[in-house]
Amino acid sequence: MAASPSHRVSTGERLNTAETTGKLQQSVAKRGIRMTRQRRVILQVMDDAEQHLDVDQILERAQKIDSGVHLVTVYRTIDLLKKQGLIDELDLLHLRGDRHYYETHGPRDHIHVACLRCGKVREFESRLYEQLKEQIARDFHMKVTVSRTEVGGYCEECLRKTKE
Amino acid sequence: MAASPSHRVSTGERLNTAETTGKLQQSVAKRGIRMTRQRRVILQVMDDAEQHLDVDQILERAQKIDSGVHLVTVYRTIDLLKKQGLIDELDLLHLRGDRHYYETHGPRDHIHVACLRCGKVREFESRLYEQLKEQIARDFHMKVTVSRTEVGGYCEECLRKTKE
DNA sequence: ATAATTGCAAAGCTTTTGCAGACGC
DNA sequence: GCGTCTGCAAAAGCTTTGCAATTAT
Numbered sequence: 477m478a479a480s481p482s483h484r485v486s487t488g489e490r491l492n493t494a495e496t497t498g499k500l501q502q503s504v505a506k507r508g509i510r511m512t513r514q515r516r517v518i519l520q521v522m523d524d525a526e527q528h529l530d531v532d533q534i535l536e537r538a539q540k541i542d543s544g545v546h547l548v549t550v551y552r553t554i555d556l557l558k559k560q561g562l563i564d565e566l567d568l569l570h571l572r573g574d575r576h577y578y579e580t581h582g583p584r585d586h587i588h589v590a591c592l593r594c595g596k597v598r599e600f601e602s603r604l605y606e607q608l609k610e611q612i613a614r615d616f617h618m619k620v621t622v623s624r625t626e627v628g629g630y631c632e633e634c635l636r637k638t639k640e
Numbered sequence: 641m642a643a644s645p646s647h648r649v650s651t652g653e654r655l656n657t658a659e660t661t662g663k664l665q666q667s668v669a670k671r672g673i674r675m676t677r678q679r680r681v682i683l684q685v686m687d688d689a690e691q692h693l694d695v696d697q698i699l700e701r702a703q704k705i706d707s708g709v710h711l712v713t714v715y716r717t718i719d720l721l722k723k724q725g726l727i728d729e730l731d732l733l734h735l736r737g738d739r740h741y742y743e744t745h746g747p748r749d750h751i752h753v754a755c756l757r758c759g760k761v762r763e764f765e766s767r768l769y770e771q772l773k774e775q776i777a778r779d780f781h782m783k784v785t786v787s788r789t790e791v792g793g794y795c796e797e798c799l800r801k802t803k804e
Numbered sequence: 805a806t807a808a809t810t811g812c813a814a815a816g817c818t819t820t821t822g823c824a825g826a827c828g829c
Numbered sequence: 830g831c832g833t834c835t836g837c838a839a840a841a842g843c844t845t846t847g848c849a850a851t852t853a854t
Contacts, residue, residue, distance in 0.1 A: 510853060512809060546811055567731055589776055604772045612753055612764055612791055620793035622733060627776055629784035674828060676834060710836050
């Protein structure tokens with residue numbers, strides 16, 4: 477019962493669903509933020525991403541849609557989205573240097589589970605995780621607004637290979 | 641003109657409660673890693689640290705003990721310790737830019753809980769957290785070796801101030 | 805119209821690397 | 830004595846910033 481329905485495996489770089497109904501685009505519009513050609517493209521890329529992307533991946537995908545998107549604009553837009561709390565910034569245990577990854581803020585938090593050997597990253601959701609956050613809020617009398625959990629180890633496949 | 645002879649600070653600098661019995665120092669010695677003057681100092685700093693430190697803090701403390709410790713050596717020693725799995729690297733939700741923090745790998749994992757307003761960081765341990773990791777190991781058939789959880793929000797005090 | 809946004813180039817940071825000389829074992 | 834470490838300086842990322850031109854509303 478590994479990767480059950482709610483576990484999105486993310487290894488490749490496929491782009492599939494491309495709706496103009498992106499949630500990010502809606503949220504940004506709703507906040508009365510000026511919409512430019514470049515922003516629209518970057519938001520679409522983030523909306524369509526099935527997994528976390530780093531800055532270069534965002535740029536690459538954006539330029540496939542509109543080659544006139546500059547790296548600097550990607551940085552500035554990411555900044556905007558971070559400040560608006562619409563995306564999360566990850567570093568995935570510094571598995572590959574200090575690269576940062578970004579993903580849209582979903583309805584539920586998920587944990588990133590990475591294999592330290594093959595680099596595959598999977599996502600995991602659990603009621604336990606929600607309980608953990610509740611426990612922290614209760615114990616510290618805090619209002620918890622963000623959380624990030626990254627777990628590393630060796631996946632089944634890599635464990636097998638190591639034994640051989 | 642490299643490695644100057646002896647830059648040791650001899651005057652009555654702050655007394656450090658440092659024993660030569662630091663756990664890091666022991667672990668490093670046990671692995672047969674060459675012990676240099678600089679490494680000894682850096683390990684002592686890490687051993688004595690009551691919480692996570694960034695590179696500049698490590699350098700600063702190291703130089704109080706021995707002014708002949710170079711920033712580059714701090715980086716190289718941190719690298720060594722990371723590769724040996726003796727310290728953890730944190731980024732604390734990028735609360736203060738992309739600074740990285742380091743701390744010795746304790747016997748039990750703890751969660752870092754940060755206030756996004758005042759920046760205070762507290763640590764939290766929970767059986768729930770151990771259970772969560774077990775669940776991940778079970779579901780994915782993985783061997784989990786590292787994990788990091790960072791939680792952000794508003795502490796009791798800051799919540800009160802915000803209301804006023 | 806006019807204030808925000810963009811592209812470009814250049815600056816800023818933090819971290820890494822090449823080397824010659826010093827040091828631990 | 831041999832091989833590893835260190836300091837220094839310089840290089841190498843990655844991210845930010847100043848500014849004139851452009852664009853959204």
